Amino acid sequence: MPSRRDLLAGAAALPVLSEAQTAYTPRVFTSAELDLIRDLAELTRFRPALAAAAATKAPAKDVITRLHPAEDPFFKQLKDLTVDAYDASREGLAQEFGWHGYTALAEFKGCTHKEHQGD
Amino acid sequence: MLDAGSKFNRPSFWTHIKPWEWNARLDAGRKPPQFLLDLKEQPYEYPKDRYFDLWRVWGRRGKTNIWGRVSLRYGDVDFEGPAKDGWEVDWPFRYKDLKPYYDNVDQLIGVCGGPEDLDVLPGSQYHLPPVAPRCGEQLLRRAAKSIGIQMVAGRRAVLTKPHNGRAWCHFCGACGRGCDISAFFNSSDYLLEPALKTGKLEIVDNAVVAEVLVGNDGKANGARYFDRASGAERTVRARTVIVAASCVDSTRILLNSRSRRYPNGIGNSNDVIGRYLVEQVRFHVYAFMPELLGGPVHNDDGICGEHLYLPRFNHRDGRKRDYLRGFGMQFWGCGAVPNANFAKSLDGFGADFKRDIKKRYPALVALHPCGEVLPYRDNRITVDGTQKDRYGVPVARIDYKTGENERKMIGEMYETVEAMLRAAKAEALPYTRGALDHAGSAIHEHGTVRMGRDSKRSALNGFCQMHEVKNVFVVDGTAFPTATEKNPTLTILAVAGRRPLSGRVIAEGRGLGL
Ligand SMILES: Cc1cc2nc3c(=O)[nH]c(=O)nc-3n(C[C@H](O)[C@H](O)[C@H](O)COP(=O)(O)OP(=O)(O)OC[C@H]3O[C@@H](n4cnc5c(N)ncnc54)[C@H](O)[C@@H]3O)c2cc1C
Ligand code: SF4
Numbered sequence: 001m002p003s004r005r006d007l008l009a010g011a012a013a014l015p016v017l018s019e020a021q022t023a024y025t026p027r028v029f030t031s032a033e034l035d036l037i038r039d040l041a042e043l044t045r046f047r048p049a050l051a052a053a054a055a056t057k058a059p060a061k062d063v064i065t066r067l068h069p070a071e072d073p074f075f076k077q078l079k080d081l082t083v084d085a086y087d088a089s090r091e092g093l094a095q096e097f098g099w100h101g102y103t104a105l106a107e108f109k110g111c112t113h114k115e116h117q118g119d
Numbered sequence: 120m121l122d123a124g125s126k127f128n129r130p131s132f133w134t135h136i137k138p139w140e141w142n143a144r145l146d147a148g149r150k151p152p153q154f155l156l157d158l159k160e161q162p163y164e165y166p167k168d169r170y171f172d173l174w175r176v177w178g179r180r181g182k183t184n185i186w187g188r189v190s191l192r193y194g195d196v197d198f199e200g201p202a203k204d205g206w207e208v209d210w211p212f213r214y215k216d217l218k219p220y221y222d223n224v225d226q227l228i229g230v231c232g233g234p235e236d237l238d239v240l241p242g243s244q245y246h247l248p249p250v251a252p253r254c255g256e257q258l259l260r261r262a263a264k265s266i267g268i269q270m271v272a273g274r275r276a277v278l279t280k281p282h283n284g285r286a287w288c289h290f291c292g293a294c295g296r297g298c299d300i301s302a303f304f305n306s307s308d309y310l311l312e313p314a315l316k317t318g319k320l321e322i323v324d325n326a327v328v329a330e331v332l333v334g335n336d337g338k339a340n341g342a343r344y345f346d347r348a349s350g351a352e353r354t355v356r357a358r359t360v361i362v363a364a365s366c367v368d369s370t371r372i373l374l375n376s377r378s379r380r381y382p383n384g385i386g387n388s389n390d391v392i393g394r395y396l397v398e399q400v401r402f403h404v405y406a407f408m409p410e411l412l413g414g415p416v417h418n419d420d421g422i423c424g425e426h427l428y429l430p431r432f433n434h435r436d437g438r439k440r441d442y443l444r445g446f447g448m449q450f451w452g453c454g455a456v457p458n459a460n461f462a463k464s465l466d467g468f469g470a471d472f473k474r475d476i477k478k479r480y481p482a483l484v485a486l487h488p489c490g491e492v493l494p495y496r497d498n499r500i501t502v503d504g505t506q507k508d509r510y511g512v513p514v515a516r517i518d519y520k521t522g523e524n525e526r527k528m529i530g531e532m533y534e535t536v537e538a539m540l541r542a543a544k545a546e547a548l549p550y551t552r553g554a555l556d557h558a559g560s561a562i563h564e565h566g567t568v569r570m571g572r573d574s575k576r577s578a579l580n581g582f583c584q585m586h587e588v589k590n591v592f593v594v595d596g597t598a599f600p601t602a603t604e605k606n607p608t609l610t611i612l613a614v615a616g617r618r619p620l621s622g623r624v625i626a627e628g629r630g631l632g633l
Contacts, residue, residue, distance in 0.1 A: 098481075100418055105291070105418065108422075111253055
């Protein structure tokens, strides 16, 4: 496993969303990046939090978010990467959210709800 | 015709590839079609503190391979703007002069749209059927109406029914990756291929033009170009030269066309070319519609991008404003989209966070106001920097900043978004008031070879013909004296089609197009 320093340097170098031309090209992750996310999650910052959670029986998320509040850049980047990885996956996007796009349709009905009309 | 790229291979587009399949393909070492020009191959410059986001597609049909297809006619509110408020040069024609050419273009390329006919957005009898709005758009329209703002059917160059024998759209919503059945307008399939069939057009691919050449009589007589594959330098002769390499590259070519006769670039003795670069100011606000939270997820793809448009309205209420011109609004990205990027702006963690994302996923709406930027003399493209491309040709340097007028307009753009969201009782994702996209990200650069009646203050006449060098025509967005708040491509096509250019030069097959 790479050193913690290398991992953090690697994480810092990941292109952030605004740099990818995302409006038209989905931001996608290579396996190397996904490995990096997993390694990062494994890293010491989370282990003590999880250990603390186990010891105190407090929910892990409370301990982790207390130790690494949302504004913590490391935490924020990890969360963002997880969102990206998850919502580019079949499990996240199709099975969990219900997106079934990029599919040829015979017609597009749009909004058919009377209660949404009113114009 | 000399084109810096070659034809993109439609069967190889990754149009219907789902995000996870896309990942798998990348992992397997495959590459999607590379539409965007690699900056390592062709860099451009900008001052350190003023980044300019330049998108270039070199290859047949250029940016129309991946464009957003929003196709809005300019109205007299646009054409009369400079004459009325006195800011910079007037357009040399009015809507009635351009209308027949808009009609031709609509029939030729196929534009879907509704029946609305407004002073800011003239209608068309040739619109193909509009596409039904999604739930979120419909609710936004209702909210806008409740505060006196009209939203209309979107107008997009997408074939919503069979047209001129072409395949029509199957609503897969993946247009930004290039349409594999060519159901939206692109200049290769819709213009160049039919022109090739006449036998009167020859296209030289991978021909990167460096300059327009000039004879002793002061007229253009050809072009110097480099073969992109071998780097070999070549020249070609012509009696008429038509430049249409998109704003930045057309300007670069003209400014690099220096000779004893035209030391400041061809047709640029009045130092107009390169100046008055205009784009638009833009920002994005995302929100969730309460009626849709936790509701069913629909296939919201449609024709990708907005199905409704909010035309300019700020001139209607009689209120005096402290800025000139106006803004409109687009709504791409409403409803179920192939990502949940919004989640990054939400607080939370773990299972609750996941539930929260799922609840909001079908309720997303996106508001993208787009405002006109005035032409300023110092917003400009030059070729005087030190950097040269691989052929030794000076690259473009773009120096562009947002002016005070636009800063004031942005205030009202934010107020409008906020009023709409209040009326909709929508919950906005966090945003920073006053924040703007990078300059250039509207991808609508124009104005740097502007037309006008006064040959001292403009480079072209109303037929895109150079005042100074009569056998050079510049027929892209560079020719526009103002930006307007609208997307320019439909108007680029209509203006390029105005006679005498189309009637006299192109029909006689004598032109050299760059
Ligand atoms: C993602 C995206 C979304 C957009 N959405 C919209 C929209 O919704 N509505 C709208 O109106 N507009 C939109 N635009 C802008 C629209 O694409 C442009 O206005 C339009 O393509 C301009 O046409 P053009 O022929 O001037 O330039 P391009 O389409 O850029 O074509 C330029 C051509 O010139 C060639 N070329 C460049 N340099 C040289 C050289 N040195 N020598 C020889 N050939 C050269 C290129 O190979 C290319 O063929 C969008 C653009 C992008 C990228
Ligand atoms: S939505 Fe229509 S125009 Fe867009 S890629 Fe699909 S078929 Fe082509």
